Amino acid sequence: MTDTAPRPTLEAVAARAGVSRATVSRVVNGGDGVREPLVERVRKAVEELGYVPNQAARSLVTRRHDAVAVVVAEPETRVFADPFFALQLRGISKELTAYDNQLVLLLTEGRDDHARVGRYLAGGHVDGALVFSLHLDDPLPGLIQHAGVPTVFGGRPDWSGGDRRGVVYVDSDNRGGARDAVRHLVGLGRTRIAHITGALDQTSAVDRLDGYRDVMVDADPRLIVEGDFTPAGGERAMRELLERCPDLDAVFAANDLTAAGALRVLRESGRRVPQDVAVVGFDDMLPVAEQTEPSLTTVRQDIEEMGRLMARLLLRGLDRRAAEQGVGAAPSSVVLPTTLVRRASA
């Protein structure tokens, strides 16, 4: 439609306002040290010409991009298809927008993609990165640390292989939340409390299992079955549990989807929930938790806030860096609290 409109440059604005480029630049970037009448004239010229700074030219000299990469390692569809990530992304977006930063989304799938992402980050196209590294053996954290890009992780990364110094992450208190869930079941008088874990190659699943163990210090090992965060996994695990321990009276599922699967099997088996078996989930994913039958008691985490916090931490770190290694502590990791939401299932 419109032919490539010849966008006005600083020069053009300067000419129109009858000042030098430098002055226009000053006005555009905050306007400090320019007298009011001039500021006004420049503003007017900018307005009239519809001037928008050329980010490329600016980046070339400032070495800043006002852009942050969000890297999502997504080996499995599940991860991406659940609302979890979407909510976090939204939190991130809000925070970045508030500070005029762009969000560059990098989805990876498979090993070669990792290399690509590493190259991209090392290439200095963005000021920092927010990384969702979900699996224990993920090479991504290492790659990124190597790339030397300021980074904040979503969820505690696995640092078994690496250097944990300087690693900043934002996570929910998975362990504490799990403890709360299990304690709640204990408080209900349940004694044979089972746990269906998440995919144990993810720290969140491990942490929730640890929380369960914190309370059930000498639990019957048969009460713990590995799931994978999916409803199908929950069903399978629940069947196994019922076979092994028909006397169980409660289940703590590693997430709501798992709980939904478990509920279905419990119903099939003729158990009443919560009378015969109480069930608690994790996440408080509304579309799931509110619609199971019965509705699910679960552990809520503020996912959007996690995202917002990640972005905030990163931007703060960038500022600090910009301020010539200024004083003030480097940002450190944050673990957000969880809350138990009581519904009908326990």
Next chain:
Amino acid sequence: MTDTAPRPTLEAVAARAGVSRATVSRVVNGGDGVREPLVERVRKAVEELGYVPNQAARSLVTRRHDAVAVVVAEPETRVFADPFFALQLRGISKELTAYDNQLVLLLTEGRDDHARVGRYLAGGHVDGALVFSLHLDDPLPGLIQHAGVPTVFGGRPDWSGGDRRGVVYVDSDNRGGARDAVRHLVGLGRTRIAHITGALDQTSAVDRLDGYRDVMVDADPRLIVEGDFTPAGGERAMRELLERCPDLDAVFAANDLTAAGALRVLRESGRRVPQDVAVVGFDDMLPVAEQTEPSLTTVRQDIEEMGRLMARLLLRGLDRRAAEQGVGAAPSSVVLPTTLVRRASA
């Protein structure tokens, strides 16, 4: 950790390879017209120095950014939290990655955000835009057309207010899919077929309703109730339907979530599905459709493919534009076919 490593420049590579900047540039950008031995030498120097081109400098002269904005208007949480968008995004990401383009994600929320997005697009920071404009009265399409940025829409935009010339979009065959769904119900011998619509401020909902009407030419108007694409809306609508038309024997729900809500109400009311009432959904969102009771017969659309296609269309358009308004038709809109997936509910 690492102090800002002084990244090597073209100059440095040239020096090391013993050639001029121009030659290095040529090699880096395809290597045409440079003799093999030199190419080799340059490649080696690039490798050794770990040279990565400075995108900002390059953009400054080429006026290309190799970046595409993805704009998601998201007035409601629902839109974002469902897997639909995530899948589409994945398709887009794959395609963009394949052509070395970056994905800049712009989430909007509310009016002032629109202005921000308009400014950003008009600012020429990206080569093109992929826009998900979901609501009929959305000012975004207009803003974008005004910004003069090559754009492909996800889902047929509402152009009641605007100029539809040159508007390119990718959509599922919502109307055709709806027809198939209803015809299937007719084929099952159902005669009192109800429809729970989606949010009618979205073209997809309108198109599905139209498809329903295509088959049920003189349907009892009481058989049509407005929903909003949510399970809660589905429940509400189903209750209303049962009250109005207790004799209905089938329901076509505008999407799977709505169908899930409807199923719940049907079960509550003592109806058996599919014996008493057959139910068909739309979308084939696996986590939902496979897990309702009974599993849902629904209309599948290839969501990821839609995303991929959007990106492909846009990139093709950009190429064309780059080729000096070359010949070859401007890309035109694409409507992807849908398929009926039979499960237990109808």
Next chain:
DNA sequence: AACGGAGGTGAGAGCGCTCTCCGATCATCG
């Protein structure tokens, strides 16, 4: 009344890259 010092403003040098000339180089043909 002259002078030092702020505080404003402008000139100019790049940031790292691409791309257009042009000159150099080689093979080929008369």
Next chain:
DNA sequence: CGATGATCGGAGAGCGCTCTCACCTCCGTT
């Protein structure tokens, strides 16, 4: 064996911006 293209490689001019200086007002001081 020399002229003639065709091809390859290099020099250099910017792309639009920021930022350092140097300059130039204009004020307050002595």
